Amino acid sequence: MAATIKDIARVAGVSTATVSRVINNLGGYNEETEKKVMAVSKELGYRKNENARSLVQKSTNTIGVIMPDVTTAFYGDIIKGIEDTSYEYGYSVILTHAGSHGSRIHESMNLMGERRVDGLIIVSVELHESAIQSLTSLGIPYILISTKTDREDTPYMKVDDYSAAYTAVKYLIEHNHRTIGMAGANPHDPIAGEPRMNGYKQALQDYGIKVDLNLIKSGGFNFESGKSAMQAFIEDEAAVTAVFCASDEVALGIISTCYENEIHVPNDISVVGYDNSKVSHMSVPPLTTVAQPLYDMGREGCFEVIAAIQNKSKIESKVIPHELVVRKSVKTVV
Amino acid sequence: MAATIKDIARVAGVSTATVSRVINNLGGYNEETEKKVMAVSKELGYRKNENARSLVQKSTNTIGVIMPDVTTAFYGDIIKGIEDTSYEYGYSVILTHAGSHGSRIHESMNLMGERRVDGLIIVSVELHESAIQSLTSLGIPYILISTKTDREDTPYMKVDDYSAAYTAVKYLIEHNHRTIGMAGANPHDPIAGEPRMNGYKQALQDYGIKVDLNLIKSGGFNFESGKSAMQAFIEDEAAVTAVFCASDEVALGIISTCYENEIHVPNDISVVGYDNSKVSHMSVPPLTTVAQPLYDMGREGCFEVIAAIQNKSKIESKVIPHELVVRKSVKTVV
DNA sequence: GAGTATTACGTAAACGTTTACGTTACGCAT
């Protein structure tokens, strides 16, 4: 139905080669033919077929993005960074979810392979051996954002969760907190769970505070997990004066349950979050949190992938500096 | 580099037609050849090339999604609905942002055209005449989610903003509020601004309350807009006992500024939001809001588009019922 | 045992491009 290059060639009385040349303006034709071809092209409502193009050029100008199926503001920022950058460089992004707990990860990668994406960005999903194999077998540049593997050769871009957690807890200690809980990290998650928990523990130890495992309420990174953690603290009658959360949403869960129980933040209890996602501005009180520069990570990660595609260069792993954003959810204990 | 159907054919000693047949299992071959072909296929690490496939089949099994470049939880839910459904039906989604105020809308559509997406979903971006033309000129099924045009023939799926707003304000009135502010809608936005404002006004009028234009603080749908609206109410010394917000984020802005000024929600002032996005659960207090079923809208919208692709049927516009979700941000005036 | 269906393939064109290579015509220097 849609007009093709052949149609233009026929109507304009030139060869398809010439049409292709003027459309991609490669030169090698005079002005008259250019005008003519352009005119016919408009007239027929021609629109180039990227698929056909990709076929011969062996590159699709497309980058794939795989992310978990949870929808949090967290991912929105990263995605935006990715999309902005890819747009700038003339790439399209094709998006897929990895399913809960990465259940769809293999299909996702397979799909990306069949679509012949030029590069791949994987956000926040934990990759096991077989997934890594699928990934490398694609033979295209890729980067992991906010996740990593235990293999040296898979490039990633993330903050150092251990020291970010350490920073947050240290901050609480410096504000005279001595009974500090932790909420929301899954200790079996080697990427974002375990290191944050270790950072928490180490900070306590370095300041001579004994780690009390009862003060660690593990769970997921979501709001509900924060709520039930706080519920547990209350039921335990734990004397926590502060809690460090594995994500901003967890922190909001803590705050929410506090509110329900008429515990005031930060007067009765201090809270620090993790991510500096949009919700951290919006909470009451505004949340003190350790910042991951999500948008920039998306941007830079995407840039790295595109650079690797174009220069056939290797992508180096990169640890992004974190930063503590101080707002109003922490109070000094007197 | 990657193995093709031809490689398989050569190694397996059959024709490409046969390889194609077994790979797409269309029948017409005996078990032995099937085994053979499959074996060789695995051996060579064959992966089909969707682009080549698309070229001859004249369909890409791809659906395009265009959304604004603002990143809110709002879009996350819709996207998830879309991606889940398209995955179920074997479609891939290619995503693009329309840029601020739709500045990239033409490029976006053009891109979708060049990629030959089979269907298109446009979320929340306002479409002017020329954009509608680009859209229809693609000649593919499409649907607008959470937006519409003034033309009858562009199918959309959205809640009735007018009556949703009416419902919300009526709820406030029934709780004895008489001085009700409105925050965050842009009156020049004919899709989501004007109707919500009209619903607000009409509800007041129907209950014999005079509309006071000073109580309408227009703006965007974001957090900051809510903050400055509340700031304005305070500076005006307006005696509002409640404010109806054009989005949940605006509502959180209101609450945030209230908090800073030691105005208590809902004791001093009641707030109702709009969207029922994830943040509405997380606020303190939890937000009473009018719900748009975002995930379902994404799901259903995507389903409609796929159905239209496959049956060549027409998509009907659909008004989604709204619902008031009562939480804790509204108090009865005594 | 002649005719007919059916099974199991193979051949080759087609999808819409790009691009290496060839060709023509002209301009210009010698």
Add this chain to the structure above:
DNA sequence: ATGCGTAACGTAAACGTTTACGTAATACTC
């Protein structure tokens, strides 16, 4: 006049599939 360079094209193959059509062999019918 000869040679050469170059601008402005055209020819045709190639990219990796699908699929209409043809064909050979076998099975079945009466």
